Amino acid sequence: MNMLARARPELVALKPYASARRSGFTAPIRLDANESPWPDAGTAEAALNRYPEPQPERLRERLAELYAVAPTQLWSGRGSDEAIDLLLRAFCRAGHDNVVGLAPSFGMYRIGATVQGVEFRAHALDARAGFALDAKALLAHVDAATKLVFLCSPNNPTGALHHAAIDTLATALAGRALLVVDEAYIEFAAVPSAAARIAEHANLAVLRTLSKAHGLAGARIGTLIARADIVDLVARIAPPYPLPTPSVAAALAALAAPALARTRQRSSWLVRERERLRDALGACAGIVQVWPSAGNFLLLRCVDAAATFARLLAAGILVRDFSSQPGLEGCLRVSIGAREHNDAVLAALATEGR
Numbered sequence: 278m279n280m281l282a283r284a285r286p287e288l289v290a291l292k293p294y295a296s297a298r299r300s301g302f303t304a305p306i307r308l309d310a311n312e313s314p315w316p317d318a319g320t321a322e323a324a325l326n327r328y329p330e331p332q333p334e335r336l337r338e339r340l341a342e343l344y345a346v347a348p349t350q351l352w353s354g355r356g357s358d359e360a361i362d363l364l365l366r367a368f369c370r371a372g373h374d375n376v377v378g379l380a381p382s383f384g385m386y387r388i389g390a391t392v393q394g395v396e397f398r399a400h401a402l403d404a405r406a407g408f409a410l411d412a413k414a415l416l417a418h419v420d421a422a423t424k425l426v427f428l429c430s431p432n433n434p435t436g437a438l439h440h441a442a443i444d445t446l447a448t449a450l451a452g453r454a455l456l457v458v459d460e461a462y463i464e465f466a467a468v469p470s471a472a473a474r475i476a477e478h479a480n481l482a483v484l485r486t487l488s489k490a491h492g493l494a495g496a497r498i499g500t501l502i503a504r505a506d507i508v509d510l511v512a513r514i515a516p517p518y519p520l521p522t523p524s525v526a527a528a529l530a531a532l533a534a535p536a537l538a539r540t541r542q543r544s545s546w547l548v549r550e551r552e553r554l555r556d557a558l559g560a561c562a563g564i565v566q567v568w569p570s571a572g573n574f575l576l577l578r579c580v581d582a583a584a585t586f587a588r589l590l591a592a593g594i595l596v597r598d599f600s601s602q603p604g605l606e607g608c609l610r611v612s613i614g615a616r617e618h619n620d621a622v623l624a625a626l627a628t629e630g631r
């Protein structure tokens with residue numbers, strides 16, 4: 278079944294804003310967009326007086342190559358955050374529909390749903406079970422008004438990988454709800470991306486980002502991967518120029534072969550460093566548990582999270598305190614940094630309790 282049948286009908290019918298860059302015409306003298314004629318701002322390859330292409334072809338092709346999908350199967354915007362927001366807007370009617378997600382998980386699904394006036398149904402994961410996912414129990418939250426199911430895998434902040442549940446969930450939700458797999462950290466996990474599976478599942482969407490492994494959080498480039506009809510709907514309701522010219526230039530540079538090779542090397546280094554840190558943190562007094570992680574971070578349970586947080590802060594190190602979140606009592610999340618940063622964490626905690 279075509280998933281557009283589950284999208285907001287008034288948006289499927291919407292004629293998109295006809296921006297100058299969408300007219301399909303080009304000419305040497307461009308007087309169609311009320312731009313300044315002087316390209317002084319910016320650089321030679323990225324003059325800033327012109328509006329950018331909505332989806333620059335070269336970027337689209339490079340991302341399609343990187344993610345091994347067709348260019349028509351992806352849409353990029355200001356981080357995966359924007360893709361999450363647009364999926365919620367495209368599918369969910371305020372005050373009527375609902376979405377389902379994990380708890381604990383990335384906070385933007387709930388916030389985006391709330392902004393859209395849509396109920397967020399949380400499926401609680403149990404720390405004592407290693408935050409493992411029971412697909413059947415998650416599906417119990419789904420009803421006729423469920424439009425999206427967010428599956429963050431590797432999950433932030435638990436680090437748990439849930440890719441094994443994708444086929445079961447997508448099959449169970451077929452024709453009813455879109456399964457949105459957020460792969461922000463997939464580069465640090467030992468499983469292939471779910472992007473290839475959109476061929477089997479019409480109701481599967483995958484989110485990728487250049488913010489984490491590719492080191493471009495400041496450029497804000499996130500990508501939605503889905504069947505072309507879903508991508509097309511999102512593109513039609515998106516703001517006319519979601520990709521700033523300097524960000525596109527930065528992304529193209531990061532996607533050139535030498536930069537990609539360096540990214541892959543750094544990702545595998547971070548994975549090895551994560552395991553070194555996990556072992557070392559597990560031996561620190563004051564730390565009760567360090568969960569296995571498929572991301573570039575570790576979730577720790579402390580005897581006294583506030584004390585450990587304060588000790589690290591006093592050493593000049595900021596980590597994320599999750600201890601007030603349900604199910605994450607005593608928990609801190611530590612990103613894997615450069616070697617000297619990670620050693621500073623270990624040095625600060627080695628003296629814990631003395």
Ligand SMILES: *Cc1c(COP(=O)(O)O)cnc(C)c1O
Nearest residue numbers: 356357358383433461486488499
């Ligand atoms: C960091 C993060 C994102 C945000 O990605 P952007 O592309 O920077 O917006 C998305 N999902 C998860 C789970 C994240 O942790």
